Amino acid sequence: MLAQEGSRGLTHRAVDAAAEVPTGTTSNYFRSRRALLEGLVERIGERLAPSEEDLRRRESAEPGPPLFADYVRDIVRRLMADRDVTLALFELRLEAARRPEVAAVLGAWQRAGFDADVAFNTAAGLPGGRREIALFHYAIDGLLLDRLTAPIDPDSSTDDAIDALVAGLLR
Amino acid sequence: MLAQEGSRGLTHRAVDAAAEVPTGTTSNYFRSRRALLEGLVERIGERLAPSEEDLRRRESAEPGPPLFADYVRDIVRRLMADRDVTLALFELRLEAARRPEVAAVLGAWQRAGFDADVAFNTAAGLPGGRREIALFHYAIDGLLLDRLTAPIDPDSSTDDAIDALVAGLLR
Numbered sequence: 364m365l366a367q368e369g370s371r372g373l374t375h376r377a378v379d380a381a382a383e384v385p386t387g388t389t390s391n392y393f394r395s396r397r398a399l400l401e402g403l404v405e406r407i408g409e410r411l412a413p414s415e416e417d418l419r420r421r422e423s424a425e426p427g428p429p430l431f432a433d434y435v436r437d438i439v440r441r442l443m444a445d446r447d448v449t450l451a452l453f454e455l456r457l458e459a460a461r462r463p464e465v466a467a468v469l470g471a472w473q474r475a476g477f478d479a480d481v482a483f484n485t486a487a488g489l490p491g492g493r494r495e496i497a498l499f500h501y502a503i504d505g506l507l508l509d510r511l512t513a514p515i516d517p518d519s520s521t522d523d524a525i526d527a528l529v530a531g532l533l534r
Numbered sequence: 535m536l537a538q539e540g541s542r543g544l545t546h547r548a549v550d551a552a553a554e555v556p557t558g559t560t561s562n563y564f565r566s567r568r569a570l571l572e573g574l575v576e577r578i579g580e581r582l583a584p585s586e587e588d589l590r591r592r593e594s595a596e597p598g599p600p601l602f603a604d605y606v607r608d609i610v611r612r613l614m615a616d617r618d619v620t621l622a623l624f625e626l627r628l629e630a631a632r633r634p635e636v637a638a639v640l641g642a643w644q645r646a647g648f649d650a651d652v653a654f655n656t657a658a659g660l661p662g663g664r665r666e667i668a669l670f671h672y673a674i675d676g677l678l679l680d681r682l683t684a685p686i687d688p689d690s691s692t693d694d695a696i697d698a699l700v701a702g703l704l705r
Contacts, residue, residue, distance in 0.1 A: 367632065369540050450631055456683040457628070460621055461538065470684035477686040497687045498698055502669070505676030512627040513641035515648040516668045527669055531702035 365403075365451035370458035370465075375399065397464055404455070404472040410448050411441055426488035432529040434489075435499065439525060442507050449507055491533050498532050536574075536622035541629035541636075546570065568635055575626070575643045581619050582612055597659040603700040605660075606670065610696060613678050620678055662704050669703050 364372055364381050378389040378399070393399040417437060424430045442449045459466035477500065481493050491499070506524055509515060535543055535552050549560040549570070564570040588608060595601045613620045630637040648671065652664045662670070677695055680686060 369542050369628065369632075371540050371542050450628060453624070453628055453679075456679060457540065457621060457624055459684040460682055461540075466684045473684055473686050493687070494690070494694075494698065497690060498673070498695060498702075500686055501676035501680055501695065502673040502699075503676065504679055505672035505674065508624075508627060508675055508679070509672055511631055513630040513637045513644055515644050515671055516664070519665070519668060523665075524669060524672065527665065527703070528673075531669075531705075532698070534702075 365454040366447035370454045373399075397468060400455075400465060400468045403451075404469060407448055407452060408472070408476070410445060413437065413441070426490075428490055428529055428533050430487075431484075431489050431491060431533060432526060435503065435525050435529060436522060439503060439507065439521065442503075443510065443521070446511055450511060453508060495532055495534060499528065502528050502532070536625040537618035541625045544570075568639060571626075571636060571639045574622075575640060578619055578623060579643070579647070581616060584608065584612070597661075599661055599700055599704050601658075602655075602660050602662060602704060603697060606674065606696050606700060607693060610674060610678065610692065613674075614681060614692070617682055621682060624679060666703055666705060670699065673699050673703070 364377060368377075375389040375393070375396075376386060379386050382389070389399065393402050421430065421433065424433070455465060455469050459469045477497070480500075481496050484491055484496060503525075506521065506528075510521055535548060539548075546560040546564070546567075547557060550557050553560070560570065564573050592601065592604065595604070626636060626640050630640045648668070651671075652667050655662055655667060674696075677692065677699075681692055
């Protein structure tokens with residue numbers, strides 16, 4: 364709904380209709396708009412998480428820039444494949460610029476995700492610290508926004524862009 | 535209106551109301567939604583363009599990475615200062631993912647802007663070609679989206695992020 368209608372379309376009643384459940388069901392499970400938003404970002408997190416198999420397969424790999432690039436390509440692949448979820452996240456970010464209650468829920472979730480990324484990277488012995496990982500977040504968000512909307516350079520390869528980012532930004 | 539209400543709020547009538555002009559005025563000047571969109575992106579371009587003075591001041595500077603960084607900082611400064619215009623552009627990008635007619639207008643405008651950036655860079659003898667400038671577009675879009683919505687690392691400096699991007703991505 365967020366991807367297709369934008370954040371203004373997100374109401375308890377619209378969720379009832381989209382999920383084909385009786386009117387009032389969504390309000391029953393998520394009492395407030397804040398609770399609905401929290402349920403939403405939690406579910407987005409689940410849908411975008413790497414699979415157990417994805418993680419296991421990489422556990423034995425050498426922790427260097429190629430493995431880091433491999434993780435980034437995998438993240439981008441998941442976000443591009445789950446196009447509506449990624450667009451929904453962008454919708455929520457813009458809604459956060461308008462509504463402090465959305466900024467509170469989304470901001471807390473995003474900062475926790477960012478801290479977890481930094482911790483994962485350190486635990487896995489991968490290159491790049493907090494500063495570099497922040498740069499990757501910005502660049503990958505911008506790359507996805509470009510590729511999923513109106514690309515500035517449609518004939519260029521997404522993988523080449525990722526490789527160039529890894530080559531340049533990973534110290 | 536785009537920044538405050540999202541793209542669903544953008545109608546000829548809503549523009550009449552916001553501009554405090556008689557109903558029908560906007561339709562009179564912009565006959566279709568496409569014409570309204572074209573007028574909008576043209577006006578966004580004007581509002582975000584560097585001033586003559588900005589350009590003149592840099593004309594005599596040595597064309598190297600520090601000058602490139604200076605241009606990027608100036609772009610980010612303008613986009614952050616004109617927050618509503620930048621958010622409006624993000625709204626239009628998400629609307630482009632939903633509506634092909636928006637993707638056509640916005641995509642053409644963005645590709646022309648990107649080509650002009652590459653041509654400006656080359657003419658000014660600045661480092662970085664098409665590929666590097668595309669990476670800067672992605673990274674700066676993501677950085678702005680972060681800073682204007684719910685930042686992942688609110689205490690970090692925007693200028694430091696720009697300097698790290700220039701140090702890493704400019705070949």
